[in-house]
Amino acid sequence: MTATKILVADDHPLFRAAVLHALQGAVENLSTVEASSASTLTALLAEHPDLQLVLLDLTMPGARGFSSLVYLRGERPELPVIVISSNDHPPVIRRAQQFGAAGFIPKSSPVETIRTAVRTVLEGGTWFPPITAERSESDARLAARLAQLTPQQFRVLLCIADGLLNKQIAYDLGLAENTVKVHVTAILKKLECNSRTQAAVLVKALEQEGGIDP
Template sequence: MKTLLADDHPLMREGVRQVLSQLTPPVEIIDAHDYPSLFAQAALHADLDLALVDLNMPGFAGMQGITQFRSRFPEIPLVVLSASESAHDMRSALEAGALGFIPKAASTAVMLAALRQVLAGDLYVPASLGDSYCSPHTGAAACAALQHCGLTARQLEVARLLAQGCANKAIAGMLAMSESTVKVHIAAIFRAFGVTNRTEAVLEIQRLMQKP
């Protein structure tokens, strides 16, 4: 398994290397120390299984680096590793396309569990967000907007994961249902929104979620 590890602190990279050594299969780690080197290494290694990226590094401010990476390398799963424990930063990173957000204060066990979850095709949402995390865009108000469209509680869960870009297999795993059941719920969501494909459904869900 090949992982791109980006952090501007060498000691932090060394510590994360020790954690990654506990994953199976064995991990080949490629280092980057800022956003330019992150982009350069990602371009050189098309077979990356994961990018584990510090949120604040030289090259870009705020979430711009994460957004740029997801735009340039959408096929590479990205997990943010950050000293921040801000719910706003966590939400913003997930909104920008990260598949997980791991605070640097997290234990080794939590970090390993989060990485295994992402590598299995799931989204890792920090426990500190809890039930407040409804979507990458909003909280309870947006959930209510979807409910008003006639979605059942289960369809609402599928809809929010659909909007996050999760594949049917990942949705099935996270919600403990079969892929065929996921497809049934997605078909119901299509009918509720009057759309005919996944892209149109995601756009409509996100539009509703962004309503004030």
């Protein structure tokens, strides 16, 4: 029997352990990998092409709001993602839906809820708590614009949002500076931005209003 491989991405070791315990009772022949930061998540995504599900915390080091979710959906659109967060306000759940999550599990959920959500998504469904927040047209437009970027362009965009110069981006991502310039030009065109500052503002929009609870 082929193993079901799930990536658990959360920077709190105790919470990862609790999720792994829940998964043991939800999935037969389970195989898991763990990430504690956005950079580790990116590396593991490349190392494990056979992943079948990602459980994603929104507040890992290196993540900006929904940036990791948007990156995952761009890099591996066929791979379902369940956001698992302590911030379970209705607008946050709605944003997770609009940015492409297949499910949302509040961190306060009992073990059986986690198991039910995981089974449902692995079977091709979606699982979200009941929500009352209305769909946001601005989020829909933002998601559509960001979806035009390649995964590498999205990484460059995050560096732009951090205020890095092209030379610094090239060093951090292991690219030639001229390649970064080409990416920046393409990013601004796809996002319909006239400046790097405007592009950075779009990344800021990925962050939840008032910040994300740890």
